[in-house]
Amino acid sequence: MNEPAGVRTHMKRPTYRFGEFCIDPALRELRRSGTAVRIPPKVFECIVYLIENRERAVGKDELVAAVWGRVSAGDSQVAQTILRARRILDASGDSDVILTLPRFGYRWVAAVHEEAATDERAPPQQDATERDAAVPERESAVQPVSAPAATATSAKARNRRRARFAPVVVVAALVLVIVAALWLTGHQTCTTCGDGLPAKATAPDTADTFAVLPVDVQLLDKDWAWMEIGLMEIVASQLRQGGVAVVPTKNVLMLAAKDPALPDAAVRETLGADNLVHVYVRKTAAGWVVTVNLDSTDKPTRKLEAVSDNVIDAGRRAADRILLIRGKPVTARHPDSQDLAIEELTGRIYAAHENEGHAKVRQIIEAAPPEQREAPRVQIALADAERESGNLVEAEARYRRVLNMRLADDRPGLEALATIGVALVELAKGNHAEFEHLYDVAIALHEKAGDWSGLAHVRLRRAIVRSGEMDLDGARADLAAARVDATLASDRFVLARVEANQGVVAALEGHYIEASELLRNAVPRFRQFGAYDNVINAQAYLAEANLDQLKPREALAAIDEVWPERFRVAMIGSRNGLERARVRALLGLGQIKAASDLIEHVDAEQVRGEDAEDDTQLNLLRAMLASERGDDAAVQEHARRAIARFGRPFVARERALAWLYLIGALRASGQTAQVDEQVAQLVQWSDTDAGSGGRAYATLAEAEQAGVRGDVETSLRFYAQAFDIAETAAVPSAIVDIAVSYGNTLIDRGRVLQAKSIVGVSARFGEQSPSAQLLQARFYDALGEGDAAREARKRMNALLGERKAPSWPSPLPPV
Incomplete structure (x- = not known):
C-alpha cells in the first residue's frame, strides 16, 4: 500500500536511545527493543522535551508552556503525565529516568545516546x-x-x-468520593x-x-x-x-x-x-x-x-x-x-x-456538527467530561437533559448511564439518600437491558460508597451480586476488584484472616492485567489490616513486596496510601527516624491525589510522631488539624484517636479546662456520628477523665463499657489501647485479680506492643511473680526500637 503524500515529513531532529528504548521526535515514535509502543501525545512530548533539555532542570511552568501551550496546568495533571511516562518507560523508581525536583520541576537523568534520525519502518506490504x-x-x-x-x-x-x-x-x-476503599x-x-x-x-x-x-x-x-x-x-x-x-x-x-x-x-x-x-x-x-x-x-x-x-x-x-x-x-x-x-x-x-482524557473528549465534541452533538450518547460523554473536570452543575444539567429526551423503551442502557451520572453528582454534593435511590433506578435499567458489565460496575461502585459509610451489610450484598454479574460479563478484572473489596469489608468487620486471604488472592490477578494501582492498594490495605492487628512487622513486609513499584501507579492517591501505611508500620516498630524522614519526603514532594483526606491522615501521623518525641505543642497542632478535617464514618476511629492524642497532650501541659472541653466535644460527636470505633475511644476518654477527677467507680464503669464496645468491634489495636489503660488503672487501685482477664486479652493481641508488655510486667509484679515480670520487660525492651520505655500513667494511648 502506498503511503499518502504528506503523511511523513523527515525533520532534521536526532533520535535518542536510552536503555531498551529509542524515541524519534520527527516520526513521533517510541520503540522498545525495535517494537513500537503506543504513547499518549502529551506523555510523548514531555519525554522529548525533558530529553532535549537534559543538561539542566526544567521548571514545571516551563514544561507546561512547552507541552500544553499555556501558562499553567493543574499539579495533578502534570504529575500524572510524568507518572504515566515513568510507567511506559518501565521505571522502577523516581530517579530511574525522570527525577522529581521538589517545588521546582523535573530533570531527565537516564543516559542518552543521540544519533541521526532514520526511518526504521518499512512500508507495509x-x-x-x-x-x-x-x-x-x-x-x-x-x-x-x-x-x-x-x-x-x-x-x-x-x-x-x-x-x-x-x-x-x-x-x-469515582470522582469526589473520598473513602479509602476507593483504592x-x-x-x-x-x-x-x-x-x-x-x-x-x-x-x-x-x-x-x-x-x-x-x-x-x-x-x-x-x-x-x-x-x-x-x-x-x-x-x-x-x-x-x-x-x-x-x-x-x-x-x-x-x-x-x-x-x-x-x-x-x-x-x-x-x-x-x-x-x-x-x-x-x-x-x-x-x-x-x-x-x-x-x-x-x-x-x-x-x-x-x-x-x-x-x-x-x-x-x-x-x-x-x-x-x-x-x-x-x-x-x-x-x-x-x-x-x-x-x-x-x-x-x-x-x-x-x-x-488523552476528558479535555480531548470535550474538544472532539465541540468540533462536531450540531446535530451530532445533540445525540444522547454524545451528551452523556460531554457530561462525563464535565463531571470529571469538576463542573458538577453543567454535568448535572446535561445528564438531566438526556433523561428528559424520553428515550425509546429499547434504550434503557442510555437512560441508565444518564441516571448514574446524576447519582454521582448527587453523591459529590453529599446527598447520599438520593444517590442510593438513583442507583436503584440505574440497576433496574441495567437489568432490563441485560447489561451484566454495567450491573457489575454499578454494584461494585455502590458497595464502595456503602463501605465508606460503614453500611457493611449493604456493601456485602452489592459485592455478592457484582460477583455474579461480572461472571456473566466475562470480566475477570472486575472479579478481582470484587474480591479485593470483599477483603476490605471483611477487614472492616474484624474478619482479618478472611480479609488477608481475599486481598492476597486478588493481587496476582491484578498483576496479570498490569493494574499496578490495584496491586499497590490491595497491599496497602493488607498492611493496614495487619496494623489494626498490631502486627507492624507483617505490615512492613506486605509494603516491601510492592515498595519499588509505587512509581508505576497512575493515581497519586495509591502511592500516598502506601506511604502512609509505611509510616504507621515504622512507628509501630519504633523506627522513629525512618518514619520522620518518610513524612518529610512526602511533604517535600507535595504529591496529592484525588483523596482530599491525604493531608488529614498525615496530620494524625505527625501527631503520633510528635508524641514519641514528647513535643506536646506539635501534638496539639497536628491533632487539631486532623480532627477538623476527618468527617466520614469510614475514618471515625482515626478521628477519635486524633482526639485522644489532643486530650493527652493538653493534660500533659496542665490545660485542665481545655481537657474537659475536648472530652465533652468528643463524647457529643461520638453519640451521633462516630460508629463503634469512635464510641470506644470516646468512652475511654470519659473513663480516663473520671479517673483524673478521682471518681474511681465512674471511671471503672466507663472502662468496662469502652472495653465491651471495642471487643464487639473486634479491632485488636483499639482493644489493646483500652485494655492497657483499663488494666493499669485496676492495678493502681489494687484490684489485681479483677485485672487478670484484661491483662490476658492485651497479651493475646499485644505481642508486638511495648505498652501491652509493660502491663503484663506490672501485673506480674503485683502478683509477686518476678521472673515473669522480668521476661515481660525483656520483651518490651526488644520492641522499643528508638522509642522511650512507656510508663504509667501514660498521657496518651500507645502507638
Whole structure:
C-alpha cells in the first residue's frame, strides 16, 4: 500500500536511545527493543522535551508552556503525565529516568545516546490474502482458511498489530468520593461509545467467550488512528448485542498495555476467552474492508470479511458474520447516515477518552456538527467530561437533559448511564439518600437491558460508597451480586476488584484472616492485567489490616513486596496510601527516624491525589510522631488539624484517636479546662456520628477523665463499657489501647485479680506492643511473680526500637 503524500515529513531532529528504548521526535515514535509502543501525545512530548533539555532542570511552568501551550496546568495533571511516562518507560523508581525536583520541576537523568534520525519502518506490504479481501461484500463468503495459510497470515498480522499498538490504560476513579476503599476501584464503565447494550435482557453463553483485540488499521493517515480502539469497541458491542459473551474492551486494553507481544495462549488464559477476534481495516477502491480472523481454541481459524462505504457499517457487518457462524440471528441492516456519523463520533470519543482524557473528549465534541452533538450518547460523554473536570452543575444539567429526551423503551442502557451520572453528582454534593435511590433506578435499567458489565460496575461502585459509610451489610450484598454479574460479563478484572473489596469489608468487620486471604488472592490477578494501582492498594490495605492487628512487622513486609513499584501507579492517591501505611508500620516498630524522614519526603514532594483526606491522615501521623518525641505543642497542632478535617464514618476511629492524642497532650501541659472541653466535644460527636470505633475511644476518654477527677467507680464503669464496645468491634489495636489503660488503672487501685482477664486479652493481641508488655510486667509484679515480670520487660525492651520505655500513667494511648 502506498503511503499518502504528506503523511511523513523527515525533520532534521536526532533520535535518542536510552536503555531498551529509542524515541524519534520527527516520526513521533517510541520503540522498545525495535517494537513500537503506543504513547499518549502529551506523555510523548514531555519525554522529548525533558530529553532535549537534559543538561539542566526544567521548571514545571516551563514544561507546561512547552507541552500544553499555556501558562499553567493543574499539579495533578502534570504529575500524572510524568507518572504515566515513568510507567511506559518501565521505571522502577523516581530517579530511574525522570527525577522529581521538589517545588521546582523535573530533570531527565537516564543516559542518552543521540544519533541521526532514520526511518526504521518499512512500508507495509499487502499480502495475497489481504488483496483477495478487496471484493464486494456479497462475494466475501464465510469460509475456513487452510491451516498453513491461516497460520502464516494471522501470525504476520498479529506481529504487525503488536508492533504498532500498545494502548495506554486509563484508570478512572469515582470522582469526589473520598473513602479509602476507593483504592480498589480501578477503571469504570466508559459511557462514550454508544450504549453498547442489548434491547432486552438475555444471558450470554459464557462457555463460548470472545475477546476482540485492538484493530490493526492498515492506513498511515493519522486521522483514522481512532479505529484502533474505537472500532474495536464497536465490533465488541455488536457481538455483545448479538447475545455472545465478550470480554470488556478495557480488560483487553490493559493486557495489551502490559505486554503487547503476549502469546495468544496467554491472552486467552488471562482474559478467559475461548475465541480471539483479530480485526484489520483498510480502504480500497471497493470501499472499507474489515477483515476478521477468528482464532478459536477448538475450531479451525476462520477468515471473515465485510465491505461497505462506511467503516462503522463494515465493522458491524463483520461482527454479524461471527454471529451467523455461531448460530445467532442477525437482523438485516439498513444503516442511516446520521446514525453512522454519530457512531463514528462516539468511537473517536472512546479512543480519546482512553488515550488523552476528558479535555480531548470535550474538544472532539465541540468540533462536531450540531446535530451530532445533540445525540444522547454524545451528551452523556460531554457530561462525563464535565463531571470529571469538576463542573458538577453543567454535568448535572446535561445528564438531566438526556433523561428528559424520553428515550425509546429499547434504550434503557442510555437512560441508565444518564441516571448514574446524576447519582454521582448527587453523591459529590453529599446527598447520599438520593444517590442510593438513583442507583436503584440505574440497576433496574441495567437489568432490563441485560447489561451484566454495567450491573457489575454499578454494584461494585455502590458497595464502595456503602463501605465508606460503614453500611457493611449493604456493601456485602452489592459485592455478592457484582460477583455474579461480572461472571456473566466475562470480566475477570472486575472479579478481582470484587474480591479485593470483599477483603476490605471483611477487614472492616474484624474478619482479618478472611480479609488477608481475599486481598492476597486478588493481587496476582491484578498483576496479570498490569493494574499496578490495584496491586499497590490491595497491599496497602493488607498492611493496614495487619496494623489494626498490631502486627507492624507483617505490615512492613506486605509494603516491601510492592515498595519499588509505587512509581508505576497512575493515581497519586495509591502511592500516598502506601506511604502512609509505611509510616504507621515504622512507628509501630519504633523506627522513629525512618518514619520522620518518610513524612518529610512526602511533604517535600507535595504529591496529592484525588483523596482530599491525604493531608488529614498525615496530620494524625505527625501527631503520633510528635508524641514519641514528647513535643506536646506539635501534638496539639497536628491533632487539631486532623480532627477538623476527618468527617466520614469510614475514618471515625482515626478521628477519635486524633482526639485522644489532643486530650493527652493538653493534660500533659496542665490545660485542665481545655481537657474537659475536648472530652465533652468528643463524647457529643461520638453519640451521633462516630460508629463503634469512635464510641470506644470516646468512652475511654470519659473513663480516663473520671479517673483524673478521682471518681474511681465512674471511671471503672466507663472502662468496662469502652472495653465491651471495642471487643464487639473486634479491632485488636483499639482493644489493646483500652485494655492497657483499663488494666493499669485496676492495678493502681489494687484490684489485681479483677485485672487478670484484661491483662490476658492485651497479651493475646499485644505481642508486638511495648505498652501491652509493660502491663503484663506490672501485673506480674503485683502478683509477686518476678521472673515473669522480668521476661515481660525483656520483651518490651526488644520492641522499643528508638522509642522511650512507656510508663504509667501514660498521657496518651500507645502507638
